Amino acid sequence: MPYLISEPAEFRPEIRKSDNLIAALVFSSTTKMDGSFGKARLLRLNSTFSIQMEEQSKLSSLADAVSSLQTKPPVHPNLSHPQDNPRLSKALAALAYLANNYTSSAAVSAIEDHWSSIWAWVSMLINDCILKGELSTPEGVDFQNRLLYIIPSFIIFTFQSRRLAPKELVTGTPTFLPTITRLFFWTIQTDHTTLELIWSTIERIFFVAGSPTSWHFITQVTNSSPATNARILLRRLIHELHNVDPVTKEIDLYQIKSCVTFMLYNFGRPDVAGFADELLQNDAVRWICRALSSLTMKTHPHAPYPLGEKEMALECVNACLKAIMQASRDNRLILIQALDHGLITMMLIVPFRFKEGSLRRDLADVLQTVDEMFDILTGYVIYHSVWPRVLRAWTEAGIRQLDIRMKGTEFQAIWEKFGSLHDEAWNVRTFVRSKEEHLRGTCSNPQCSEMRLHRKSVKTGTWVEQQLQYCSGCKLTWYCSRKCQKYHWRAAHREFCHKARKPTSLEVLAKSTPTILLLPPRDRLYIFNFIQRTISTTSHQISRSLASYPHKFISTPSGKPQKRLLLLQVDHSQLPPSCGIDSYEHQLARTKKEHGVRSQQYLELADKGKGAVAGKHLIVKAFFPGFGELALTMRVEFAY
Incomplete structure (x- = not known):
């Protein structure tokens, strides 16, 4: 997926607030507490305007203002009594x-003409x-x-x-964006109310500059102490x-949106x-979900924002949803x-x-985010930790009569x-419950010849379900007896x-184990059968792909054509699952070239190919x- 930096248009509604910040400051000087702004927002804008007017009145002309910033700024100024330092005040x-x-x-x-000397003062x-x-x-x-x-x-x-537009400032003044970013974190740490004003500045620079360089300057500060x-x-x-x-x-929507939006821009970025x-x-x-709940689950007059800030509340909702979507796209635990x-x-x-x-x-943008979030949920619905939660949400929606309220609208x-x-x-x-009882008795020891689904009780003489015991070290394997565990251990x-007890990452662990062991144990019980079901339900589509594959036959040294061994790639991250056909040899060559001989996918796929019959x-x-790119591989019979 492309980084958010390459999609600035996606957040254009948010930038409108930054574009009109100065106008909002001027407007706020004559605005009363009429519900158009929240109390915190109005106080912040009025404070900005009154301070600017008070400070401006100390100078009589533009020339006076420019001349005071053309001098070299002081080094280590005395801040105990800044009014005693006329240069700072001026x-x-x-x-x-x-x-x-x-x-x-x-x-x-x-x-423009005196930017270097002015930035020296601002930086100091x-x-x-x-x-x-x-x-x-x-x-x-x-x-x-x-x-x-x-x-x-x-x-x-x-x-x-x-000459001093955001892009020119970022490229022409390398210290500009890091300095503003450090100021942003300072306002976060000190709970200062100007957090919104500083973030509006950074956000506009980020989108208008629109280059990896601008984000690089921000990451320098972020990564200094992550x-x-x-x-x-x-x-x-x-x-x-x-x-x-x-x-x-x-609550102060603008401060909350500033925090959530910055999180959003960082989720999913390596x-x-x-x-x-x-x-x-x-x-x-x-906590992002808490913010989302406060904005969606309460109605006026109990909503935590005035009616005049409803547009900002909707933008905040969109930022929360996008942050959750970005964080959970490749992380099932976050989604749960x-x-x-x-x-x-x-x-x-x-x-x-x-x-x-x-x-x-703005609502159309939010509904687009909701649609994308449902796509992600659809990809994860095969997991045992996800589908029950989806069913519970359906029940709750029925209790709230959301189906009746939405139909026909x-x-x-x-x-x-x-x-x-x-x-x-x-x-x-339905599928899991039909397979789970049978598969629950499968032992992780490959040499175990019995399914051991049930055993006969010595005390009662009746057949009871065999309880498997998990390995206490990795919690990824399970055994029907102590004997099987010892054999498999040796x-x-x-x-x-x-290695599995402290894996540094999923990819590192994948290099030393079959991918099936990376799945949660409850999902692992039926996942291969789920693949088989997918192949069965899409058999007509697969047959058509096989028939149209252009290189199904290859020439042998004897000149007789021989059928290639074909590879079926099934993508369960979307529903219905997409299927694609490729030649087994081509896939191995490409995987070897891109990932090297030690690639787990290459070794795993090569092992599955042994003994497979072309056609x-x-x-x-x-x-x-x-x-990510990890894949489960298996071999099935499918005449072509």
């Missing part, structure tokens, strides 16, 4: 003056007065607070310039979810895998966690919470998608068991969600 006033004159072409030209103010400033006096804290309101407005104002950064980001999200205004009962793993291991998805927190029910309720005509465009397609998922989950349930299991056997390679 620089702050100059930035406010420039930010407030965003319609002036003269101000834009002045910033951020690094020395905010990031490194240990402020103990009220004057110092006030100065720092004013900086945090003015700097984001000034930076967004510079985007009006063609565990710490992940913890402070998650802690801030939890803080905002609990920070309910005692009077209005509102260059920040450590940071993303720390988030997931510390239950980030659980989201299902346990009511993911399906929340997705079905979204259309009823945000069906106003003014929200149609514009949202019926979403319900039909869920209905198809439910039907497949029910089919899997023959082959010892090395695998030691009679198919080598089946089945892909399953959550395991």
Whole structure:
């Protein structure tokens, strides 16, 4: 899947807030508490505007503002009493003056012509007065607070310039984006209210610049201390979810969306895998689901946001859903966690919470995300840990009468998608229950000749079900007796068991074991039979593919044609499963070339090919969600 960085258009509705930030600041100066904004949002905007106006009034002209920023900034300024340092105070006033004159072409030209000296001042103010400033006096804290309101407005104002647009800033000023990202993490850690303003700046740079370079600068800061950064980001999200205004009962949507969106941009990216793993291991998805629940499961007047912020609430819902989708795409455990927190029910309720005509465009984006999330669930429905949860969600939806409310409406397609998922989950349930009792008695010792499904009780003389015992080390193999466990341990299991206890990754473990052992034990009981069922139900499609395969015959040294051994690839990550035919020799050559002779897929596939008869056997390679490119292989009889 392509990285999110290559799909900026997907989040265009979110950027509109950043584009209009300055206008919102001006508008907020005359706006009263009328429900258009939440209390926290309105206070933040009014504070920004009033501070800018107060600081701007200290200078009389544009020339005065520019000249104060052309000088070399001080080194290690005294922050205990910043008002005693006229250069610091004047620089702050100059930035406010420039930010407030965003319609002036003269101000834009002045910033373009003197950007190097201006950025030197801004960089010093951020690094020395905010990031490194240990402020103990009220004057110092006030100065720092004013900086945090003015700097984001000034930076967004510079985007009006063609020469200082986001892309040019990122490439022309290498320290720019890392500095702003460090400031972003500082506002997270200190619970500062300007988090939204700083994130709006970064998000707009990220999308408008639209290059891997821009993301590289952000990852430099994120990866500098991934565990710490992940913890402070998650802690801030939890803080905002609990920070309910005692009077209005509102939460600050903009801060929550800032935290969730940054998580979203990091999920599924290999260059920040450590940071993303720390988030997931510390239950980030659980808290994202909490945020989603508060926005979808409550209706006005008890919803935690004013009616005027309903559009932002919907954008926040979309960010939460996309974050869950990105985190669970290749991680079944994360998906299970989201299902346990009511993911399906929340997705079905979204259309009823945000069906106003003014929200149609944003709601369409959310419904597209819901549709993609159902596709992921469909791929995972074969797992024993997933299909029962889907069936429970169906029951809950019936209790809420969501089927009645959706049928015959514009949202019926979403319900039909869920209905198809439910039907497949029910089919899997039926299939599993028909096979599970028989397969439960299979011993992991390959030399065990008995199924040992039942044994005769010595005490009662009746036949009872044989209880298998799992290996206490790896918990991936099970045995019908102590004798079988000892035999398998000495023959082959010892090395695998030691490696499986602390696998560094799924791929590393795959190099030393057949892929079937990577599946959860309960799924492993019936998975091969599930493949057989898929082959049976798609036999007509397979037959047509076999008949049309262009290189089914090869020439032998004697000149007589001989049938190739063909490979059937079944992809269970989508329903119905897709099937493709390739030559066994071609697949082996390609796998060997791409992955080397030591590739587990190559060795496993080569072993399955031994003894296969061309024209009679198919080598089946089945892909399953959550395991990347790992595949289960087996041989079946299929005349062609």
